[in-house]
Amino acid sequence: MxxxxxxxxxxxxxxxxxxxxxxxxxxxxxxxxxxxxxxxxxxxxxxxxENKENLFKASVLEPLEEVKAVMLTVPEPSDDPTKQIQEVIAKQFRFFAQQTTYARMLQYVIGQPERFQELFIELDQFSIQLREALRPLIVKGQEQGVLMEIEPNDISDSYLAFINGARLTFTDSADNEKAWDMFMRQAYLLFGPKLI
The missing domain is CATH 1.10.10.60 (Homeodomain-like)
Structure with a gap:
């Protein structure tokens, strides 16, 4: 107790x-x-x-573990990788829509890499992990010819920037489903779906 x-x-x-x-x-x-x-x-x-520095580090790194648990949990590619990508986007956007305060923390660190070098490296590692998590779905979609041939790392980096930027610039309630659905549709376009 x-x-x-x-x-x-x-x-x-x-x-x-x-x-x-x-x-x-x-x-x-x-x-x-x-x-x-x-x-x-x-x-x-x-x-x-122990001190303010340790409290700040904990404030950045501990919630990052929850972010990783959501953002890096990507299924193995199936026969329909585009549907899987849309499901991943929906899950990640719904989660990120709730992260208004923490998204500001991330942006604060990302905007000052020389000041918060150790924390910036951790966040940079996360972006690399996200690349690796999304790559199999992107590659499978490209192999099937349903996604354009775009460098998978570029797609992942653009996607992460977009989802982070959407959370920071769209300050309305996370419950505004219509707006978040629009962002999810736009995020999917970053993956280069071919219009058939």
Whole structure:
């Protein structure tokens, strides 16, 4: 019971940190501000995180594991890779539509690679993993002649940029299904489907 309570408190601090860092950036975020947002004492934050730098790293890297679990789970190609690609896009967009705050965190790090070099490398590794996850479906579609011959890495990179950009620029509710359906259709076009 005490361990469960402790884990919940840590998670509350982490969520408060993600919200605070995403709005204020690294320099303008204070441990005091995070503690107040989390509803804990200043000293309690240090029970779970050694310092502000470690709290920031956890705020970027821990949610990234959930992002990877969704974004990198791509099925083995079947006889209908274009249908599979559309299903993957739908799953990933529905997930990313919920990630408004965390998407700002990612953009903050990506926009300052020299400042957050270690974290930037982690995010860059994720983009490489996404390339590898999507490649078999893209290649299968190209082999079947239903997708245009476009470099698979270019497709994956464009897709990741698009999904991230859509989340950052489209600030309406994640529940606006009509708008997100439109983005999903546009994302599919990045894969180069041939109009038959």
């Amino acid at each position: 005490a361990i469960q309570k402790s884990a919940k408190k840590r998670e509350r601090i982490l969520q408060a940190a993600i919200q605070t860092f995403s709005v204020n950036g690294y320099s303008n975020t204070t441990i005091k501000g995070v503690a107040e947002k989390a509803g804990v004492s200043f000293g309690t934050v240090f029970t779970y995180f």
